[in-house]
Amino acid sequence: MSLLVVGSIAYDTIKTPHGNAENALGGSAVYFSLAAGILSPDPVRLVGVVGDDFHDRDLEFLRSRRIDTAGLEVVPGGSTFRWSGEYSADMNSRRTLSVDLNVFQDFKPKVPASFRDSKLVFLANGPPVTQMSVLDQVAKPAFVMADTMDLWIQTAKPDLLQLLSRIDGLLVNDSEALLLTDTTDVISAGAAILELGPSRVIVKKGEHGAILFERGKIIPLPAYPVRGVRDPTGAGDSFAGAVMGHLARTFKGRSGGIETRAFKEALAHGTVAASFTVEDFGVARLAAVGEPEARRRFDEYRDWLAL
């Protein structure tokens, strides 16, 4: 089933206790597409914007990973979004050193005609108004999931609430879930978000896994354990990519929607993808993963959880 992602494409400069990376290919849509591409039967449809400083080799790299770049807008004379950050010693927190939004500042996603029939849609983190503009450009998606962040919860809550009424799934981290719902525990927070519209909420807890909320169901899943995390950048976006990539190969558009089991499997693939991402800087490790290797970790994870 066709999968569309709209999000950022960036060059990241990253410092962690284990080393540095300079101007490494990154951005939510890149991590998402690479992870989704491991599982999705069809090429992942990418909508994003870069400047004409975007390297040809990176474009070729994305295409080589079965990513459909028909929706990649190149702004002549513009610069690609650049982000720089530094992680704490335990890597549980990070500090942004610099942000140059550049061409991403005024990003107005344009969904190409060939992408308008997309059945699965992921709206990576961005202004809710921009996220909604994508929904106006797709014909009849079967399942739309969105990410968001504290900035939009604090500065654009009315827009965000409107977005929530138009989507099927929300993916947020634990602190964002608490902020959005003004609660003090993630269980209450996830349940409260369901009341705002989405039929599925995934609360990500980083190294502690994720919780899937459906009406009447709260399903916790642990993270695939990684010894020696080198760079956590992109873990959440690759998690999202694998979730949607697995749905793309599982969901046949039957009436009744996506089954709980398929969604649980999707979350498991999400944590496996994140486990690869954090093992090296930027997209290096994720880019080297094929379906058989992802499948082996998934099988291992499934066996651990079998009681």
Added chain:
Amino acid sequence: MSLLVVGSIAYDTIKTPHGNAENALGGSAVYFSLAAGILSPDPVRLVGVVGDDFHDRDLEFLRSRRIDTAGLEVVPGGSTFRWSGEYSADMNSRRTLSVDLNVFQDFKPKVPASFRDSKLVFLANGPPVTQMSVLDQVAKPAFVMADTMDLWIQTAKPDLLQLLSRIDGLLVNDSEALLLTDTTDVISAGAAILELGPSRVIVKKGEHGAILFERGKIIPLPAYPVRGVRDPTGAGDSFAGAVMGHLARTFKGRSGGIETRAFKEALAHGTVAASFTVEDFGVARLAAVGEPEARRRFDEYRDWLAL
């Protein structure tokens, strides 16, 4: 299979954002025994000390829960251990308001003759020297697990390392595991503790679940989700109790020791027991749980994790 626990018996005064409890029956050995008693086929053997202010009704209550109190020492003229603490708004941290160790200060565990053949032994948190004194009094245990805390890691590390060389399992929380091994992530910490002696390490992460470490295996399990935690006191000790209680009914003493599957099930029962404990103050909720109710939550949890 016979199960022995040695630990504290206390009267706790607890403040949480949801209310207060004054002089409520508590202590590691009490929470442990109640949780273990739900699952263990034989009465749980309790070794501990109280003052003569310990209420007859509490003694009767423990006995009514199939706890063998032959090892309960009553010090004439002494006072029972009293602890008072207050939880933060999100209940992720607590502040000790007062500690009166009283008769627990000089606790020298005396294992009654009738308990010396115990096959499963749990050494609740205490000075490592005291924990080791118990091992000198049991004949030939099949599996010994111990708990510890930051205080002993900081003030009695040589003793603790000696203890680790004599036990089969260690149960610690995540911050203690990092402190003990001087590492910055729990995956490395758990693996490092295996090198210190125990063949099994369980790292507890509170609301985020627990991780089981065996040689060559790292198995993460999520916590049973609870909406509206009222009082986290005793969660870790009831977790331990259900782990050992399940092993008591599963382990037949076959050569080859306890299988990974039995241990995973034990952890699942641990998180279920903790989920009951935190739903009300002190032991109130845990004391009201029977095996069928515990089994229902276990089954639910198992179904969630089935992929």
